[in-house]
Amino acid sequence: MTQITKRNPTSFLKEEYEDLVKKNLEWNIHILESGSKPHSIVDGKEVIMLCSNNYLNLSNHPRLVKAAIAAAKKYGAGSGSVRAIAGTLKIHTEVEKRLAKFKRTEAALIYQTGFAANAGLIPQLVGEGDIVISDELNHGSIIDGVRLTKADRAIFRHRDVGDLEKVLREADKKYRRILIITDGVFSMDGDIAPMDKIVKLANEYGAMTYVDDAHGEGVIGEDGRGIGAHFHIEGKIDVEMGTFSKAYGVVGGLIAGSQDLVNFAYNKSRTWLLSGSHPPAVSGAQLAAIDVLESEPEHVKRLWDNTNYFKKELNSMGFNTGNSESPITPVIVGDSGKAKELSNMLFKEGVFALPIVFPMVARDKARIRMIMNAGLTKKDLDFALEKFETLGKKLAIIP
């Protein structure tokens, strides 16, 4: 006999998905048959990859692959537990030691992902009676981390230290702890937070500083040490948070700072305490990534050479590449429809670069956002540039 239920408990799944489809807001997942490579096979088509976060192409580096295999052979496929109980393998602690040394901080801690670091740590750093002061363009995972706190929140104008100081002055009057939080390299525009000035201000007001350097790790600073090294303020940012999933070519979140920070963080972050630890292969590859960064400076150099060449050529064609100070290269085309059209046309011509449209960016600032890759050759870049020039003219984006 059919049971009649009071309500259909799962009908919303289909309804909400279909609503997204109707509004053209659903994710169309692209399938990479090749792995993330400078030349990838995406949805069956070979394209030049300009939208992965694999800045240094380390995900394909033989040393990382070899180290992953070796670690799996030595420790097995999984870690068996959460870090706090029986899932801390020696190789996990090795990564943390090596990372702290590389970042020139007292200590470091690996989280399962960058998101887990933000969502786990931020709500522990502040609570009721505290305030988080956040750049208005911060990344979603910071925003979610901040939402989990009981602290009040204030935002300051993007990269505007003057505006930040005004908020600090107000916050100083009535809050216990103050946490300033910002992206290091901003993922949409590729501009960089003025961390030196922010740290200086924070010191004046007795505020903590927290930077999400996901797009800076492996990219900026000496040998890709990140934003601390970029501004020569290593160890002075209270929390340098980053990820192994972008330029490092693996996966995993990280924080670097004082031993006190690390002790506090792993005892308090629920994401860290309640998720299984990384499989040994991940840790092996992470260690190798740090090794490669230390011993093979050519990857970071090639990334920047490629970036500078690509931007220079785009600019000379008449494209607007915005205020980027990093390998994140936006080509601002204005109208959202045009950005989508350009992206589709580029894909057909063998260049994979995704459009970023309103409301992720302002209405008249729709763009193609590219992330340079150290593994691309000059020939690859010239190929992509030629397509940009032809299509840019066709769509009347450039003269």
Add this chain to the structure above:
Amino acid sequence: MGGRVGLKGTDNVLAQAKKLGAKPIASQKAGEMLKEFLADPQPHDIHWFTCARDMGNTELEKYGIKAKEIIYNPRAKTTTAEDTKKACQKFMEYQVDILVFCGGDGTVRDIFSVIDKKIPLLGIPSGVKMHSGVFGINTSATAKMLREFINKRLTIGDAEIMDLDEDLYRKDKWKVRLFGLAKGIVEPTYIQVGKASYESVSDDAVKDELADHIKDELEKYRDSLFLFGPGGTVDYIAKKLIIEHTLLGIDAIYQKQLVAKDVNEQQILALLKKYPKVKVILSPIGAQGFILGRGNLQLSPAVIKKIGIENIIVVATPSKLMHTPVLRVDTGDKELDRLFTTQEYLMVVIGYRLSRVVKIQTNSF
């Protein structure tokens, strides 16, 4: 896409301007707006409803708009406020999606007296003073707003209608009060719902957050008397918290109970004697971001000095702040204005436990 647009042109404003010996500028402003609006390709299915001659049709003709219909014909050559009101009746009958008009606060008041909240209003600023929240900051902004509304990129939200005492104004004195709450068009607020996806949030959803915030504040400062200021945002918050509230006036609330309704300056001063701790909740009113000095004169310099600037809680939706990048204060008291100038900026609550600093400007218009 597309829609039905009602255009109400130049009537009593023109007459009034002529009376004052000024050049009639309404037609010119309407023309500027249309020119700017038509500069971009438009959806084909916009249908315009308008009034004869100078009340709209002349300008539509001039800019070659074919899909139009004259639905009101004023009798006399010089039109009056009565013509405005009659035309508005017609726009309601024809169920236009938006009513675009030329004028100032006086015109809006006439329109609002008929339309109320039934049709969203969009003003081309061309009167003497424009305090109401339905105006674009200039003709080009109005054109852009109309375009974005037709393309469904702007949404409908509350807009305050202000009323200027013209007689006092001519004597160089300001008395602007809040007249009512109309529907205007606003920028939606967006929240990030995924790594790369955003959802637009209705004006009401943002105000719900502001109400949650104020609810916490009422709890936190249980020993304080709260003065709820006038205007749409504060009114929404009060209603959400099930507190009886006067849209156009100031109410006093203590421990979530209404203790005095629609109070004047003297009554507030009396309350301040009884309650040593007081907080006042304000929101920018109208188009120009005034938090004090327009629409809430009951909060006199004497009142504000007694309460203290630090006890002012300003709430605003991000979409409202987008149009009023500064908060304006015009208390008429130099000493108090100076206090605000020294303060430079105020923390404005823009969401649940979320705030940002906004600059204060004390020079009056």
